[in-house]
Amino acid sequence: MRIVLLLLSMAILIQQSLALETLNSDHFSVEYKISPEKDCYEIGERIQAELIIMPKKSAYRILIGGEEGNHRTYYFSTELNNPKWRLIIKYNHPNAIWDDEASGVKVSVDVKYFKIEEKEGVEKLIANLSAVVPYCGERFCNLSLISPSCEECSADALPAKFIKVVNEEIFRNDIKSLRARMLSIAEKLKAENLYNEEDFRNVSSLIDSAETLLVAKKFIEAEKKFNEANSSLLLLADLSNKKVAEKAYSEAYSVIKDLERLLFNASVLLDKLRNHERYAEFKLKYSELESGLSNLKTVLNHSDSLIKERRYSEAMEKLGKIKEDAKAIFDKANELIELMKPETEKSWFPVSLPLNPLYLIPIAAAAFAALALLKFRKRRKWDELR
Numbered sequence: 596m597r598i599v600l601l602l603l604s605m606a607i608l609i610q611q612s613l614a615l616e617t618l619n620s621d622h623f624s625v626e627y628k629i630s631p632e633k634d635c636y637e638i639g640e641r642i643q644a645e646l647i648i649m650p651k652k653s654a655y656r657i658l659i660g661g662e663e664g665n666h667r668t669y670y671f672s673t674e675l676n677n678p679k680w681r682l683i684i685k686y687n688h689p690n691a692i693w694d695d696e697a698s699g700v701k702v703s704v705d706v707k708y709f710k711i712e713e714k715e716g717v718e719k720l721i722a723n724l725s726a727v728v729p730y731c732g733e734r735f736c737n738l739s740l741i742s743p744s745c746e747e748c749s750a751d752a753l754p755a756k757f758i759k760v761v762n763e764e765i766f767r768n769d770i771k772s773l774r775a776r777m778l779s780i781a782e783k784l785k786a787e788n789l790y791n792e793e794d795f796r797n798v799s800s801l802i803d804s805a806e807t808l809l810v811a812k813k814f815i816e817a818e819k820k821f822n823e824a825n826s827s828l829l830l831l832a833d834l835s836n837k838k839v840a841e842k843a844y845s846e847a848y849s850v851i852k853d854l855e856r857l858l859f860n861a862s863v864l865l866d867k868l869r870n871h872e873r874y875a876e877f878k879l880k881y882s883e884l885e886s887g888l889s890n891l892k893t894v895l896n897h898s899d900s901l902i903k904e905r906r907y908s909e910a911m912e913k914l915g916k917i918k919e920d921a922k923a924i925f926d927k928a929n930e931l932i933e934l935m936k937p938e939t940e941k942s943w944f945p946v947s948l949p950l951n952p953l954y955l956i957p958i959a960a961a962a963f964a965a966l967a968l969l970k971f972r973k974r975r976k977w978d979e980l981r
Contacts, residue, residue: 615662615665615667615746615747616658616662616747617747617748617749618658618659618745618747618748618749618752619748619749619751619752620749620751620752620753620754621651622650622651622655622658622659622752623648623649623650623651623655623659623752623753624648624649624650624651625646625647625648625649625743625753625754626646626647626649627644627645627646627647627740627741627756628644628645628647629642629643629644629645629740629756629758630642630643630644634759634814634815635735635759635760635761635814635815636728636758636759636760636761637728637760637761637763638728638729638730638731638760638761638762639727639728640727640728641725641726641727641728642675642724642725642726642727642728642740642758643723643724643725644723644724644725644726644740644741644756645721645722645723645724646671646721646722646723646724646741646743646756647719647720647721648669648719648720648721648722648743648753649718649719649720650716650717650718656687656715656716656717656718657708657715657716657717658716659706659716659717659720659745660684660686660706660707660708660709660716660717661705661706661707661708661709662708663708663710664708665708666705666706666707666708667705667706667745667746667747668703668704668705668706668745668746669703669704669706669720669743669744669745669746670701670702670703670743670744670745671701671702671703671704671722671724671741671742671743672700672701672702672739672741672742673700673724673726673739673740673741673742674700674729674738674739674740675700675724675726675727675728675729675738675740676726676727676728676729677726677727678698678699678700678724678725678726679696679698679724679725679726680696680697680698680699680702680722680723680724681694681695681696681697681721681722681723682694682695682696682697682702682704682720682721682722682723683720683721683722683723684704684706684717684720684721685717685718685719685720685721686709686714686716686717686718687709687714687715687716687717687718688709688711688714691709691711691714704720706720722741722743724740724741726740728758728760729760730762731760731761731762731765732762732765733762733765734761734762734765734766734769734818735759735760735761735762735814735818736759736760736762737757737758737759737760738757738758738760739755739756739757740755740756740757740758741755741756742755742756743755761814763809766809766814766817766821767806767809769821770802770805770806770809770821773802773805773821773824773825773828774802776828776832777795777798777799777802777828777831780795780828780831780832780835781795783835783839784835784838784839787838787839787842789835789838789839789842794831794834795831797827798824798827798828798831801820801821801823801824801827802820802821802824804820805817805818805820805821805824808820833905833907836907836908837902837905837907839907839911840902840907840910840911840914841902843910843911843914843915844895844898844899844902844910844914846914846918847895847898847914847917847918847921848895850917850918850921851888851891851892851895851917851921853925854888854891854921854924854925854928855888857925857928857929857932858881858884858885858888858928860932861881861884861928861931861932861935862881864932864935864936864939865877865878865881865935867939868935868938868939871938873938877931877934877935880927880931881931883927884924884927884928884931887920887923887924888924890920891917891920891921891924894913894916894917895914895917897913898910898913898914898917901913
């Protein structure tokens, strides 16, 4: 029984010795030094960096280092190529230094408990890095130069250091793409007779500036001009889409007005055929055309709302459909008018004359008598004058 109790007490002591206090950013003072120090780095460039980790207060010297009977592990990683590390631990004593070299994108070091007489704990940890900037597959990349962490530390206890990397070739291609987009918008407006050179002057100037700054390797300034040009081009594209949509709306409106006039002419003809035997047939066809016109007006009003909401693509799609549907109604309306025209001409003779010759005799006699009477009156009037 005593042996079991002894083993249990040893297990408890071991657990206590393994337990490290969790550290956070309040425990550390962190400093980075980079050579060369630049806003933006190029692919293949070599960088020297130094990370210094110190206790924020002298009371934390033991906490950031290994506690008695238990070390604390620190980890360092980078996204750069061919990394070479020099890891240094300076304990709280002039002659107590641990120094070692390592290589790889991820390295670590165990900081053990230190005490000589009254000197105790860690003064600073240093991680020196020499590495090469890797390939960047975008115009700009943010890469981790050094990303530190430690055992039993919060995620934000030790801040990482990032660098900005430029890919000049992709940057040049992006500028070309931006210029091509601008020319495409210009051609679209020219095709619609809506082009205004003044609208494009500012965007063109910004693109030229971005290209000039890129050649001069002023990458941050070039990026600023590029972003300004891109924003201006987006506004210009929006404006051009609005102009094209408004023109399409105006054309669709004119088409509907023409269709209204055509259907009005058809209604006039239809009104003359109210007593015609085919009136019901003509009326049905006319009602279908009138219903189609009403639907087109509804779509036109919806398109106007879409334009005001800047949903130009949807508006253009509906306006294009209006033209197609209006053409079909035009064709049917003309067909109906061609059917009704001959029938309205016949309607000028509401009473049909009989074809039997016997009916013509009384009509001819009446006409002869009328002519004789007219002649007699003229002669009598002449005699009176004489």
